[in-house]
Amino acid sequence: MISSLHRILIIGRNTLTEAVRQKVLSVLLVFALIQISSSIFISQLATPDLDAAGLFAEQIKLVKDAGCGAIGLFGFFIALLSTALLIPQELDKRTIYTILAKPVRRAEFLLGKFLGVVLLLALCVALMSLAFAATLYWQESIGLATVEANYGQVGDWQHNAHAREMHDNDVALIIHQVRDPQLVEAIVLIFAKIIMTAVIALLISTFATSWIFTIITTFLVYLIGHGEGMARTYWLAHGAETTIWQSGLIGLIALLIPDMNSFTIVDEILAGHQVPWHDVLNLLCYANVYVIVLLAVSVVIFDYREL
Amino acid sequence: MNDFPLRLRLRRAALVALLLGLWAPFKVAWEQQISRQQDEIRYHGLVMTRELRDGLGQGLTIGVLSGMRSVVADIIWLNVTTAWENQEWFRMGGLINLCTSLQPRAAVFWDMGGWHLAWNASVAAMHDKDQPNELRRIKASRYWIDQGLDVYKRGIENNPEYWRLWRDTAMLYDQRLKDYPKAAYYYKEASKRPGAPVFLERFPALMYDKYHGNDDQAAYAEWKELWERLTPEEREMKEHWKEKIENNIRELERKLSVPKEKRIFPN
Numbered sequence: 001m002i003s004s005l006h007r008i009l010i011i012g013r014n015t016l017t018e019a020v021r022q023k024v025l026s027v028l029l030v031f032a033l034i035q036i037s038s039s040i041f042i043s044q045l046a047t048p049d050l051d052a053a054g055l056f057a058e059q060i061k062l063v064k065d066a067g068c069g070a071i072g073l074f075g076f077f078i079a080l081l082s083t084a085l086l087i088p089q090e091l092d093k094r095t096i097y098t099i100l101a102k103p104v105r106r107a108e109f110l111l112g113k114f115l116g117v118v119l120l121l122a123l124c125v126a127l128m129s130l131a132f133a134a135t136l137y138w139q140e141s142i143g144l145a146t147v148e149a150n151y152g153q154v155g156d157w158q159h160n161a162h163a164r165e166m167h168d169n170d171v172a173l174i175i176h177q178v179r180d181p182q183l184v185e186a187i188v189l190i191f192a193k194i195i196m197t198a199v200i201a202l203l204i205s206t207f208a209t210s211w212i213f214t215i216i217t218t219f220l221v222y223l224i225g226h227g228e229g230m231a232r233t234y235w236l237a238h239g240a241e242t243t244i245w246q247s248g249l250i251g252l253i254a255l256l257i258p259d260m261n262s263f264t265i266v267d268e269i270l271a272g273h274q275v276p277w278h279d280v281l282n283l284l285c286y287a288n289v290y291v292i293v294l295l296a297v298s299v300v301i302f303d304y305r306e307l
Numbered sequence: 308m309n310d311f312p313l314r315l316r317l318r319r320a321a322l323v324a325l326l327l328g329l330w331a332p333f334k335v336a337w338e339q340q341i342s343r344q345q346d347e348i349r350y351h352g353l354v355m356t357r358e359l360r361d362g363l364g365q366g367l368t369i370g371v372l373s374g375m376r377s378v379v380a381d382i383i384w385l386n387v388t389t390a391w392e393n394q395e396w397f398r399m400g401g402l403i404n405l406c407t408s409l410q411p412r413a414a415v416f417w418d419m420g421g422w423h424l425a426w427n428a429s430v431a432a433m434h435d436k437d438q439p440n441e442l443r444r445i446k447a448s449r450y451w452i453d454q455g456l457d458v459y460k461r462g463i464e465n466n467p468e469y470w471r472l473w474r475d476t477a478m479l480y481d482q483r484l485k486d487y488p489k490a491a492y493y494y495k496e497a498s499k500r501p502g503a504p505v506f507l508e509r510f511p512a513l514m515y516d517k518y519h520g521n522d523d524q525a526a527y528a529e530w531k532e533l534w535e536r537l538t539p540e541e542r543e544m545k546e547h548w549k550e551k552i553e554n555n556i557r558e559l560e561r562k563l564s565v566p567k568e569k570r571i572f573p574n
Contacts, residue, residue, distance in 0.1 A: 069378035166504065261374070282341060
């Protein structure tokens with residue numbers, strides 16, 4: 001058991017090293033970092049020459065949306081590319097035969113590869129989150145400086161109770177929105193969604209013959225996953241009323257495709273609403289179990305694959 | 308020779324079917340539970356209607372379907388700002404509706420959208436140099452005020468805990484529509500919401516002051532309630548308020564001939 005874990009870890013570490021060396025992934029990461037930090041300029045574009053207190057909320061929302069959107073989008077692309085290329089590259093270079101000729105089981109090979117992708121994605125998300133935090137801090141500094149400048153023009157505002165209260169409210173609003181601890185929940189959920197995308201790509205790549213097929217199919221599953229909720233609800237409520245083919249198709253979507261739309265609760269967090277941790281944990285558990293099930297299926301398929 | 312791989316394939320298919328078959332019922336039940344949980348806290352505001360799809364266009368629809376709803380809404384919001392700068396009010400109204408439909412729980416869209424319509428568009432309509440008829444200008448201005456009011460009210464429906472939307476609606480009734488009892492109601496609701504500035508507590512009663520004696524009973528009830536709600540320490544902390552509250556209550560008690568035993572200030 002321990003030696004098996006050791007082998008998985010070694011394959012994972014090598015996969016991470018190989019992935020880090022890939023230029024495509026580095027370029028994607030650089031683009032993500034640029035998009036995250038440029039969100040400040042986008043937020044300024046949305047509220048030109050206006051610095052009233054209400055608009056800080058809008059600016060901060062734009063920075064948060066753009067930042068988390070970039071983490072999700074680029075994370076998705078990195079997950080898709082890195083996972084889809086895992087097995088085809090090994091087959092092309094014929095390194096898989098060398099590895100499997102050693103006392104390494106196919107399951108260990110696959111799990112190790114997946115571990116490497118998870119580590120890569122964790123690294124990318126951590127880097128993007130750091131850039132996101134720095135951008136938010138920058139936005140906060142701009143907001144606070146503008147508040148002080150605005151009140152500075154009023155003159156004797158410190159001696160006016162209403163003005164003081166308004167000032168404190170504005171400052172609290174900015175700080176509360178920027179330093180929102182719920183953003184951690186948002187990033188964890190985005191990470192879970194990216195991992196789910198990676199495991200879907202891994203499963204498809206275990207039986208696919210080309211990486212293009214894997215990428216296109218995973219992308220379609222990802223898109224359908226956002227409508228899975230609708231399909232499931234319809235199937236449960238009206239499944240018996242439709243034809244057997246319609247019911248079968250919708251049922252298949254409901255039974256196999258993950259519900260990606262559940263992860264849109266990230267939007268609620270970004271809009272500043274409270275999302276309880278137990279709801280987030282429930283969703284994370286769902287993602288975890290889904291990943292484990294798909295990994296098990298991938299192992300079964302890969303175990304029986306002719307190489 | 309040939310049936311060996313077939314047997315392997317069959318065994319593989321059976322195993323995969325078994326794994327997925329065992330998982331599928333749990334998956335559906337679990338997803339239903341998550342969905343119910345999220346519906347309870349009104350997470351999913353978006354229902355993809357035909358109008359919404361037409362308004363979004365193909366590219367942005369894919370954006371929404373791929374879980375980038377907030378980013379899509381922000382991109383559309385950039386167009387709202389451009390439409391506002393170019394004074395394209397009808398286009399701006401449509402885009403605001405699109406943004407609020409995409410993210411009904413983003414209170415800032417309702418807040419800003421209502422302001423653009425009820426204030427910016429309505430003031431621009433009032434000063435429209437291309438319209439010589441004053442009555443038509445007033446009518447156009449009123450149209451935009453109603454549009455803004457509608458946005459605020461739908462915003463409140465979706466974000467009842469956001470005090471700014473209640474305050475904005477109150478301000479609209481107070482400063483544009485001169486409907487002071489309604490303004491008082493919305494100010495009062497705003498003051499009850501978390502994060503609302505303390506000075507809002509005084510505004511409902513102030514609205515009845517502005518009503519110029521049209522409803523002294525309601526004004527008295529508001530001032531009295533405010534006085535009783537504040538602790539003695541709070542009254543002292545806001546000494547410049549205390550005097551005003553006291554004067555108003557005294558005046559209304561005299562005006563309404565409140566029996567001495569029921570007065571707050573019998574002397």
